[in-house]
Amino acid sequence: MFQVGNIYVIAAVAVIGGGLFGFDISSMSAIIGTAAYKCYFNQTGVENGNCGGPTAGTQGGITAAMPGGSWVGALASGFISDIFGRKKAIMIGCIVWVIGSTIICASQNIPMLIAGRVINGFSVGIESAQVPVYISEIAPPSKRGRLVAFQQWAITWGILILYYISYGSAFMGGQTASTYSTAVFRIPWGIQMVPAVLLFVFMLFLPESPRWLARKDRWEECHKVLTLVHGKGDPDSPFVLYELNDIREMCTFEARNADVSYLELLKPNMINRAHIGIFTQIWSQLTGMNVMMYYITYVFAMAGYEGNANLLASSIQYIINVVMTIPALIWLDRWGRRNTMLVGAALMMVWMFTNAGILGSRGVVEPGGVGGVAAVSMRLSGAPAKGLIACTYLFVASYAPTWGPVSWVYPPELYPLRVRGKAVALATSANWAFNTALGAFVPPAFVNIRWKVYLVFGIFNLCMFIHAALLFPETAGKTLEDVEKMFEDPNGIPGIGTKPWTTRVEYQSMTRMERGDITKDKLGSIDHHDESPVREEKV
Incomplete structure (x- = not known):
């Protein structure tokens, strides 16, 4: 069979797997604020023809179902990848995604929706863990960072594309309990299976x-x-x-050591890099970025946006996310991994603390929430509302060229070939474990601690800055085999002062x-x- 040899084409096809994650994010963030979704999955009653939708706790569970499945899928992907190969593991993920999307599209109730999202999550876990491994193992050292960073760019495109599909679908039917149409959410949930079909077909023509x-x-x-x-x-x-x-x-x-298990990552010669890879993925979640992505409509509702105006204003951050990922694609191998992470953590910390200050000092508490949504627990207007939106945009612009791509590029570079599949799977599973927890945590947190949610994430960004500065070594410009020699150095691996190599x-x-x-x-x-x-x- 004909096989493609151009490394950019190979990467462009493989990262469609990342686009599946992006599709899931916007298929939820763009839909949870629509009348059709809130009325069809309503648990809080109807007031003046408006539905309150699922309770805050239930919505957290619906959102968390996908990353929960991804946690299991990421762990399983290590075994699947080692047995069948990186290429076939990605193709298996495509099949699982189509099954999950079919169930979601046909959902008749909340349990069915959650089941479909868990299955979709299993697919995303496989893709998110093994696509970076596949590209890292096939890319030349001088282009590895750029090519793996395409994973994050594909995620941003997936978010943007399906968000606007969802935005267009939101105009179908009415905005009340008696006039809504389920096509508002069934169309985007059905369309999201298309890229998985394309990825499966295109992978047939890529090398292992x-x-x-x-x-x-x-x-x-x-x-x-x-x-x-x-x-x-x-x-x-x-x-x-x-x-x-x-x-x-x-x-x-x-x-000499043929058998591989997850327990091997806890051995003295491996635990340091295992902890670095795991925390790279954990910190990428604790930045608060995916919370912004899933629940951005709640944030903009606090700033006074409603209905389709909310969806349109929220979409701007997805455009920023796509555009601001481009610098990383061009210069990440020159910037190095460490400097990129440190700059990103510092900037995101500033915007989170600023948002906490704006909401804490100028926000007005809304008992029971706004529009029947309890998570929209505060209200802003005027200059403070504009400041909240501006800092949200700046936060996304800081994440997109830094922790967004680096969190996928860095872990596959840390491990030797023998354990790479399982090690990256473990690190990625940590991403999904925290994604699950945060997805369930944020709606109730907005209800109970309100503006302090931003304070929590600001502190997390400060902690990740310190951790990365002290313990994360530079890997840019090295072959995967040379990174292994670096970690085997008896003098140890310093964090402070390590720089990209001249390639x-x-x-x-x-x-x-x-x-x-x-x-x-x-x-x-x-x-x-x-x-x-x-x-x-x-x-």
Whole structure:
């Protein structure tokens, strides 16, 4: 079968899996404020023809059902990926997504809706864990950050696209208990299965991860994939041979311990990087970003927006999210991972504390909520309302080029090949565990502690800044095998002061071969840390 070798095409197809997560976010955030959703799944009664919708606790459970399923899916993906391969794991996730979306689209009641969201979540767990692994293992070091960051960009596009589909669907039917139409939510919930079908079909034409093939002793296929993707059809390309040798050495080293389990990540030689990967994903949730995405209509309702005006104003942040992710795609490998995380944490902390100050000092408490929605527990107007909206937009603009893409790029770079599938699955499961908790926490929190919700997330951003500054090493510009050597350094891995490397890997073997220092037959003996003078090039 024909296989695509262009790395950008491979990444563009694979990250459609991230788009599924984006579809889920906006399929809920754009719909929970519509009359059709609130009336069809109503639990709080009808007042003046307006429905209150599910209770705050029930809505938290509905929202949390998807990340709850994702937590299970992420953990299971480690086994699926190691057994069937990265490519097939992604394809299995597509099938699961179509099943879940069908159930959601046909939902007759809240339990059926929750069941479908749990199944969809299982799919998102697989995709979110294994798409970054797949791209990391097939991408060249100089482009790895950029290509994995496409995962986050796909998420932002998924959010934006389905949000506007949902916004358009919101005009179908009336806005009261007697005139609403279920097409308002059934159309977007049905459409969201389309990208999964496309992803499944397109994945048939992509190669398997060369590192997974090597791990299964399928060296001829591994060589063919490296030739296709990195050698432009030349099996004797110096970089192809260099990388093949690098992979072979690492597989030989790891073969001494063939059995892999999650418990291995708790061993002394692995626990440091396991904790870094897990907390990268935990902190990405504790920034408060996904809370903003799921419940943004609540925030804008506090600022005085209602109905379709609320949906339209909320959509601006999704446009900001898409546009502001682009700088990371261009410069993330140059900025490095650490600096990007530190700058993002500092800026998001400022906007969260500012929002807490605005709501705490100028907000008016609304007993029972606004429009029958208890979570909309405060009301602002005038300049304070504009300030709340501005800081919300600035928060999204700070997250989009920093923790958004880095949280997907960083974890797959930390682990050796033998445990990478399960290690990234564990880290991603932590993301979904906290996503689940926060999805259930926020509606009741807006009811009970109101403006202090922003204070909580501001403190989390301060903690993540300190943690990343002290303990997160830089991995930009290194091959995955060189990152492994870095962590095996007996002198330890410092957090403070580590910098991106000047990327030499892709040029070292070619340059020395051009100079006649080595021949192709001697390529296997190259020392990865050989310090002989060679031409260096920055990416």
